[in-house]
Amino acid sequence: MCMLKGCSRHIIETGGALMLGFRYLKTTPTTYVLHYRSGKIVQEGVGLSFFYFAPPAVIVLVPISSRDVPFVFNEVTSDFQDVTIQGELTYRIRDSKKIAELLDHSVDAVGRYKSDDPGKLNDRLIHAAQILARSYTQKRTLNQVLVSSDALVGEVLTGLKQAAAVAALGVEVLDLSLIGLKATPEMAKALQTDAREQLLKRADEAIYARRNAAVELERTIKENELNTEIAIEQKKQQMRESQMTAEIAVEQQRANLVDAKVDNDRKETQSRAAALTAMLEPVKTVDWRTLMVVSTGLDSKQMIGLAFQQLAENAAKIGELNISPDLLNTLLHTPASGGRKPPVS
Numbered sequence: 001m002c003m004l005k006g007c008s009r010h011i012i013e014t015g016g017a018l019m020l021g022f023r024y025l026k027t028t029p030t031t032y033v034l035h036y037r038s039g040k041i042v043q044e045g046v047g048l049s050f051f052y053f054a055p056p057a058v059i060v061l062v063p064i065s066s067r068d069v070p071f072v073f074n075e076v077t078s079d080f081q082d083v084t085i086q087g088e089l090t091y092r093i094r095d096s097k098k099i100a101e102l103l104d105h106s107v108d109a110v111g112r113y114k115s116d117d118p119g120k121l122n123d124r125l126i127h128a129a130q131i132l133a134r135s136y137t138q139k140r141t142l143n144q145v146l147v148s149s150d151a152l153v154g155e156v157l158t159g160l161k162q163a164a165a166v167a168a169l170g171v172e173v174l175d176l177s178l179i180g181l182k183a184t185p186e187m188a189k190a191l192q193t194d195a196r197e198q199l200l201k202r203a204d205e206a207i208y209a210r211r212n213a214a215v216e217l218e219r220t221i222k223e224n225e226l227n228t229e230i231a232i233e234q235k236k237q238q239m240r241e242s243q244m245t246a247e248i249a250v251e252q253q254r255a256n257l258v259d260a261k262v263d264n265d266r267k268e269t270q271s272r273a274a275a276l277t278a279m280l281e282p283v284k285t286v287d288w289r290t291l292m293v294v295s296t297g298l299d300s301k302q303m304i305g306l307a308f309q310q311l312a313e314n315a316a317k318i319g320e321l322n323i324s325p326d327l328l329n330t331l332l333h334t335p336a337s338g339g340r341k342p343p344v345s
Contacts, residue, residue, distance in 0.1 A: 023054045023109070030065035032096035044097075060105045062096040066174055071126045075134050081142040081187055085133055085152075087178040089125055089160075095170030102169060121169065128166055129176065132159040142183055143191070149178050 027033050029047040036042065036058040043050065046064065069089045074082055093099050103117035136155050137145050145152070153176055160166055160173040183191065311318060 021054050022051055024051050025049065025059060027061065030063060032062040032064050032093075034060035034062070034097070034100055036060065054109065059107050060100050061107050061111075062093055062100055062105050064093050064096060066090055066092040067122075069122045069126060071129065073126075073130045073133070075130075075137040077137050077142045077145050078139060079141045082184050083137060083142060083145055084180070084182045085137075085178065086180040086182075087153075087176060089129055089173070090175040090177075091125060091171050091173045093121075093170060094172040098168075098170035121171070124169065125160070125166065125171065125173070128160060128163055129156055132156040132163075135159075142187065146181050146183065146191075149181050152181075153178055 025033070025035075026049040027047050032044070032046050033048040034041055034044045035048075035050070035052060037056050042052075042057075052059070067090070069091070070087070071089060072084065072086045074084050077083055099105070099121070103121060104113075104115040105118055106114050108114055133152065133156050136152050140148070157173065157176040160176070166173060182188065
């Protein structure tokens with residue numbers, strides 16, 4: 001009496017037997033019942049229970065509960081790579097009369113569907129979802145598809161809700177979930193290798209960046225040390241310049257002192273020269289011999305020597321000069337005390 005796999009029992013017949021052509025129908029609250037007689041709807045509703053005359057009656061049972069439909073299909077990305085999309089579609093029948101007009105949901109006496117039309121609904125929904133997924137994957141590469149499951153779900157779910165074919169079936173799509181997005185084993189291994197290489201490259205770049213930062217830090221330290229040495233040398237140079245400036249100032253003071261001393265000595269010399277000139281002015285007309293006698297106090301021998309010198313200078317004016325031996329002897333030897341003076345003639 002079960003209509004589909006996994007569904008609940010829809011019909012309970014009285015005693016399980018036909019009594020004078022009458023049957024009793026009892027349905028669950030998730031089933032919409034349409035009772036036709038001679039092509040017209042006699043009664044309809046959700047979860048109805050009633051007796052009906054079986055020979056002219058047609059019973060249509062439309063399940064209105066939500067249903068989960070699993071799907072798996074393969075598509076091709078824009079870079080011509082296969083990708084497997086696995087997921088689950090959740091829907092419910094919103095317009096039972098419309099779906100009953102499009103697909104045969106009539107049941108026989110024991111509650112089995114008379115055709116396989118009810119199963120076609122799942123196929124049509126999966127087909128619509130596959131078309132939308134194909135449109136999404138063909139616009140993107142394999143890498144983009146594998147990392148954009150949320151975008152794929154959003155686009156397919158929005159497309160199903162807006163699709164005219166789905167609306168024509170009287171179906172409401174509730175949700176769509178993806179269980180897996182997989183590439184072929186060869187491409188998955190290649191992508192893993194590429195991702196591994198990228199991670200290794202990033203690790204190498206991190207090591208290089210760390211080493212570069214260490215080198216940069218070392219360079220900064222060296223520059224700071226060099227700047228410190230330069231600052232110290234500049235301070236030393238400033239100290240030397242200050243010391244040199246002080247020494248120059250001292251030497252300048254010394255030079256000024258020497259100039260002042262020289263000027264004072266010159267003035268003193270000029271003063272002495274002026275005093276000497278004033279002292280010699282009265283005696284510049286006096287004979288030098290007189291000055292010599294006056295200044296030195298010559299004895300008699302020195303005076304006689306000077307007299308002989310003067311006689312020699314005026315020899316041309318002297319006619320005859322007699323000098324006795326005693327006079328010469330006296331001049332050459334110092335006379336004893338109390339001795340007599342030699343005669344001069």
